[in-house]
Amino acid sequence: AQSVTQLGSHVSVSEGALVLLRCNYSSSVPPYLFWYVQYPNQGLQLLLKYTSAATLVKGINGFEAEFKKSETSFHLTKPSAHMSDAAEYFCAVSDQNTGGFKTIFGAGTRLFVKA
Amino acid sequence: DVKVTQSSRYLVKRTGEKVFLECVQDMDHENMFWYRQDPGLGLRLIYFSYDVKMKEKGDIPEGYSVSREKKERFSLILESASTNQTSMYLCASTLAATTGELFFGEGSRLTVL
Numbered sequence: 508a509q510s511v512t513q514l515g516s517h518v519s520v521s522e523g524a525l526v527l528l529r530c531n532y533s534s535s536v537p538p539y540l541f542w543y544v545q546y547p548n549q550g551l552q553l554l555l556k557y558t559s560a561a562t563l564v565k566g567i568n569g570f571e572a573e574f575k576k577s578e579t580s581f582h583l584t585k586p587s588a589h590m591s592d593a594a595e596y597f598c599a600v601s602d603q604n605t606g607g608f609k610t611i612f613g614a615g616t617r618l619f620v621k622a
Numbered sequence: 623d624v625k626v627t628q629s630s631r632y633l634v635k636r637t638g639e640k641v642f643l644e645c646v647q648d649m650d651h652e653n654m655f656w657y658r659q660d661p662g663l664g665l666r667l668i669y670f671s672y673d674v675k676m677k678e679k680g681d682i683p684e685g686y687s688v689s690r691e692k693k694e695r696f697s698l699i700l701e702s703a704s705t706n707q708t709s710m711y712l713c714a715s716t717l718a719a720t721t722g723e724l725f726f727g728e729g730s731r732l733t734v735l
Contacts, residue, residue, distance in 0.1 A: 516662065539721050550626070550712055550726035551665075558721045597664060601722035610722055612664040 509534045509600050513613035521621045526570075526585040528616050530598030533579060539601040540581040541610075542572055546594045554596070557581060568592070593620045625649070628713050628727035635734050641700040643730050645713030652717060654696035655680075655724065656688060659710040668711075671696055703734045 514529040532538060539558050543551040555566025562574040568591075572583045581598060598613040629644040647654065653672050657665040667680030669688040677688050685707060689697045696715075700707055710731050714724040 511664075541723065543724075543726075548631075548729075550728045551714075551724070552726065553723055556721060556723055610667075610724060612666075614662055614664040 509538070509602060509609070509611045511598050511600050511611050511613035513596075513598050513616050515616055516614065517617050517619065519619040519621060520588045522590055523587050526583070526588045526592065526618065528583040528596050528598075528618065530572075530581045530583065530613060531579055532581060532598070532600045534600055534602065536602055540572075540574060541599040541601070542566065542570070542581075542583050543597045543599060543612075544594050545597065545615075551597060554583070588618075588620050590620050590622065593618055626713055626715055626725050626727040628711075628730045630730050631728065633730060633732045635703050635732065637704055637734060639703050639734075641703050641732065643698040643700075643711055643713075643732070645696045645698070645727055646694050647696075647713075647715040647725070648694065649715060649717075649725065650693070651715035651725070652693070653715060654690065655714040655716075656686075656696065656698045657712045657714065658682065659712055659729070665712065668698065700732075703732075705734050708732060708734045 510533045512531045541556045542554040545551045555564045557564050557574045565571045570585045595615050595617045597615050601610045626647045655670040656668045666682050671677045671690040687699045710729050712729050713727040
């Protein structure tokens with residue numbers, strides 16, 4: 508069975524500081540891994556995805572994530588936070604054998620950005 | 623621009639009412655999903671469909687049913703709404719045989735009084 512753990516339900520950073528949102532996954536088969544972002548009162552949109560190509564994945568809005576198989580991690584980073592990054596972020600894992608059918612989401616991390 | 627549209631953004635219903643949540647996608651996707659989102663629990667899958675008239679239970683199907691009469695439309699039905707179904711409901715779609723990237727609607731926030 509697959510699972511996702513996001514460390515920290517809330518993260519607060521100052522504008523211009525490094526953003527680090529942590530995600531660990533469990534999967535018995537090669538996974539697809541995703542980060543989605545949700546702005547207030549909106550649905551989720553894809554930030555980036557890992558699909559077994561490059562382990563360092565670049566996404567939209569300056570975010571990137573690194574797949575580390577040995578650590579079963581897929582942490583999301585951004586070098587310099589902007590006020591517009593304030594949102595909720597979800598890490599998700601999908602089984603390469605089932606596509607989107609069995610996407611498992613983490614509980615989410617709400618990012619606050621202080622001026 | 624690809625789009626998943628949920629017909630109602632905000633609904634308030636009474637306990638025992640029948641509730642319909644509609645979702646339409648214009649991307650010709652085979653697979654469609656209904657999720658429920660609650661604080662601290664992330665997204666939980668209610669039902670999904672991989673073809674017209676096909677449906678599969680997700681992780682929390684109790685109290686819900688679905689209908690998919692056309693490829694672009696996937697409806698979630700609460701036969702008799704209860705207060706513990708107060709939540710945000712998210713519809714999503716994806717192409718078959720892909721990496722599983724999900725395209726989401728903007729959500730329907732349901733309050734059951």
